[in-house]
Amino acid sequence: MSELGLLQVYTGDGKGKTTAALGLSLRAVGHGLRVLFLQFLKNDATYGECLAKAHLPNFDLVPVGRNELVDFKHPDPIDIELVRAGWDKAVEAIRSGNYDLVVLDELTLVLAFDLLPLQPVLSFLAQPHRGTEVVVTGRYAPDELIEMADLVTEMTDIKHYFRKGIDSRDGIDH
Ligand code: ATP
Ligand code: MG
Numbered sequence: 001m002s003e004l005g006l007l008q009v010y011t012g013d014g015k016g017k018t019t020a021a022l023g024l025s026l027r028a029v030g031h032g033l034r035v036l037f038l039q040f041l042k043n044d045a046t047y048g049e050c051l052a053k054a055h056l057p058n059f060d061l062v063p064v065g066r067n068e069l070v071d072f073k074h075p076d077p078i079d080i081e082l083v084r085a086g087w088d089k090a091v092e093a094i095r096s097g098n099y100d101l102v103v104l105d106e107l108t109l110v111l112a113f114d115l116l117p118l119q120p121v122l123s124f125l126a127q128p129h130r131g132t133e134v135v136v137t138g139r140y141a142p143d144e145l146i147e148m149a150d151l152v153t154e155m156t157d158i159k160h161y162f163r164k165g166i167d168s169r170d171g172i173d174h
Contacts, residue, residue: 014155108138
């Protein structure tokens with residue numbers, strides 16, 4: 001088996017980025033791999049993935065945001081602080097070798113809205129992280145991240161039931 005340690009990016013404006021990362025996590029857990037799923041910009045224990053973690057060994061899902069919408073144009077200092085602490089946690093986890101898969105969910109939004117300085121994040125992700133596969137999700141992935149990644153998938157928004165007036169549903173959208 002080839003070693004883990006690649007960088008994957010799931011981006012684009014269609015639905016399915018976080019869902020894809022969760023699907024990959026499920027597959028990894030099935031093989032006994034240790035997964036850390038860091039959820040930037042949200043903290044909602046009613047999400048299905050949060051509820052599922054009690055049933056999945058080796059699936060550490062850690063919200064590193066708060067249960068408030070982030071105002072990207074005028075971010076609250078608390079949100080910036082939480083994002084920085086989340087990034088520190090990501091760095092520590094990737095360096096530690098304690099995880100086979102680390103998902104940085106919505107990190108691209110954090111970067112797109114300058115909640116973290118871009119260059120240090122890119123430099124860190126560009127370093128080899130042998131043994132730990134890293135997945136970054138979210139809209140507006142920066143070009144440099146796309147260039148350095150080993151796999152990039154873009155979800156295309158062809159249709160979404162939201163535009164028919166169908167709201168967010170338990171187990172499907174959250
Ligand atoms: P999901 O978490 O469902 O995989 P995602 O990670 O691709 O979605 P995000 O940008 O993180 O998408 O947005 C999360 C929420 O917004 C989900 O409830 C999702 O259904 C909804 N959503 C995603 N894409 C669209 C879209 N193109 N139009 C309307 N709502 C969307
Ligand atoms: Mg998402």
